[in-house]
Amino acid sequence: MVAATPVLRLEDIHKSYAGQPVLRGVSLELHRGDIKVIIGPSGGGKSTLLHCINFLVSFERGRIFLGDNPIDPADKPALYAYRQKVGMIFQDFNLFDHLTAIDNVQIGLVRVRRIPKREARDRALAELARVGLSAHAFKYPAELSGGQKQRVSIARALAMDPEVMLLDEPTSALDPELIGEVHAVIRNLAAGGMTMALVTHEIGFAASLANEILFMENGLILEQGPPAAILHNAALDRTREFCAKIARLHPAGRETP
Amino acid sequence: MDLSFYTQEVAPAMLRGLWVSIGLILPSAVFGLAIGVLAGTLRVYGRPVWKRAAEIYGLIFRGFPLLIQLYIWYFGLPQLGIYLSPYAAAVLGFSLCGGAYHAEYVRGALRSIKQGQLQAARALGFSRSRAVVSILLPQAIRRALPGCGNELVYLIKYSSLAYMVTCIELTGEAKILASMFFKYLEVFFVVGAIYLGLVSLASWGLSRLEDRAGIPGFEYARR
Numbered sequence: 001m002v003a004a005t006p007v008l009r010l011e012d013i014h015k016s017y018a019g020q021p022v023l024r025g026v027s028l029e030l031h032r033g034d035i036k037v038i039i040g041p042s043g044g045g046k047s048t049l050l051h052c053i054n055f056l057v058s059f060e061r062g063r064i065f066l067g068d069n070p071i072d073p074a075d076k077p078a079l080y081a082y083r084q085k086v087g088m089i090f091q092d093f094n095l096f097d098h099l100t101a102i103d104n105v106q107i108g109l110v111r112v113r114r115i116p117k118r119e120a121r122d123r124a125l126a127e128l129a130r131v132g133l134s135a136h137a138f139k140y141p142a143e144l145s146g147g148q149k150q151r152v153s154i155a156r157a158l159a160m161d162p163e164v165m166l167l168d169e170p171t172s173a174l175d176p177e178l179i180g181e182v183h184a185v186i187r188n189l190a191a192g193g194m195t196m197a198l199v200t201h202e203i204g205f206a207a208s209l210a211n212e213i214l215f216m217e218n219g220l221i222l223e224q225g226p227p228a229a230i231l232h233n234a235a236l237d238r239t240r241e242f243c244a245k246i247a248r249l250h251p252a253g254r255e256t257p
Numbered sequence: 258m259d260l261s262f263y264t265q266e267v268a269p270a271m272l273r274g275l276w277v278s279i280g281l282i283l284p285s286a287v288f289g290l291a292i293g294v295l296a297g298t299l300r301v302y303g304r305p306v307w308k309r310a311a312e313i314y315g316l317i318f319r320g321f322p323l324l325i326q327l328y329i330w331y332f333g334l335p336q337l338g339i340y341l342s343p344y345a346a347a348v349l350g351f352s353l354c355g356g357a358y359h360a361e362y363v364r365g366a367l368r369s370i371k372q373g374q375l376q377a378a379r380a381l382g383f384s385r386s387r388a389v390v391s392i393l394l395p396q397a398i399r400r401a402l403p404g405c406g407n408e409l410v411y412l413i414k415y416s417s418l419a420y421m422v423t424c425i426e427l428t429g430e431a432k433i434l435a436s437m438f439f440k441y442l443e444v445f446f447v448v449g450a451i452y453l454g455l456v457s458l459a460s461w462g463l464s465r466l467e468d469r470a471g472i473p474g475f476e477y478a479r480r
Contacts, residue, residue: 160382
């Protein structure tokens with residue numbers, strides 16, 4: 001098989017906050033349909049990495065390619081087009097608080113893509129149906145549960161036809177009983193072949209979904225490989241120690257099929 | 258008691274003055290709000306030079322007494338060859354001064370919105386300015402509404418300063434009438450009550466507006 005160009009490629013990303021290095025040379029490739037799960041302790045740079053991929057935070061060194069095209073954040077129209085291709089899901093949802101679920105999903109289509117309102121509305125309804133929220137289309141974020149909010153935010157990202165989805169701890173802010181519904185939606189995306197990078201502590205879920213797990217600490221990807229290898233047979237002591245700890249906190253039984 | 262003074266003299270003068278006052282208040286409210294939203298937004302999200310300009314604007318127009326501002330527009334500008342009518346000078350003065358205060362409310366409201374809102378908009382491909390206009394301002398204006406409403410209530414009352422630059426509105430008419438008949442107590446009581454009526458009307462309208470703008474998550478606690 002010929003190695004295809006990755007959908008998304010990061011090359012040696014360096015980032016520091018106030019002189020403190022947070023990312024110390026991270027490279028990553030996502031091929032079509034890849035699901036890479038990033039695990040690691042807090043402060044290790046996982047979330048910053050996802051934010052860098054979307055250029056939501058700037059970084060000092062390194063390059064990002066969508067397909068063959070390097071992204072230049074100074075070229076604003078290209079950057080805005082790129083961000084539509086890279087859907088971002090945040091830990092605390094960040095739904096637009098003054099808009100109903102359907103308006104949250106359609107506002108990007110109307111204001112960014114300049115799609116006619118009726119068409120955008122149909123698309124938004126379809127995306128809400130895809131995440132199982134047709135019945136809640138006209139509710140405001142304050143009237144939705146955390147799990148529903150996160151599903152709306154996924155629908156909102158999907159409406160822009162992303163090629164890649166970045167999910168930054170999508171279930172960390174949720175009550176345990178609401179996690180399942182968000183996981184189900186992510187599983188559906190995976191089944192549909194969506195390329196994803198997912199940061200999570202839900203190790204069982206990660207294991208059942210990922211084709212690769214990356215262990216990240218101190219701004220570096222220390223180890224990566226298939227779930228079984230990383231979770232049960234890691235080369236580094238540190239990875240083994242972390243996986244053992246997190247497995248106790250997030251028992252795999254809940255999620256592993 | 259002879260009521261003919263009230264029906265013959267007070268009523269027509271107050272009615273004349275009322276129309277002039279409303280003619281001052283309404284455009285000043287609209288321009289003031291527009292200036293305030295613009296200046297407040299620039300204070301938070303403008304490029305450095307605009308941010309600085311908006312800061313200086315706020316400093317000057319909240320720092321100079323309003324009466325001095327009116328004197329400058331009406332009596333000062335002619336020295337530069339610019340002649341404003343009393344009405345134009347008053348509306349200009351009220352709009353610029355009100356705008357400086359509205360800007361503070363809008364600025365505070367914008368700052369109170371979580372950074373995640375802007376981040377989410379940018380992640381969808383919004384430019385910063387488009388995100389500010391379509392996502393942040395609709396939320397900020399809802400939050401600024403009580404403060405801006407208060408400023409409108411002030412405007413109703415400080416519109417009485419227009420008479421100092423010879424724009425004869427309610428207070429001007431009252432002053433003329435009172436000195437003509439030497440009935441200060443009666444006339445000023447009536448004119449005060451008219452302002453009270455205007456303020457009550459505005460407060461009622463503003464609370465209706467707050468109710469209409471209130472959406473789940475943005476309602477104001479009220480008892």
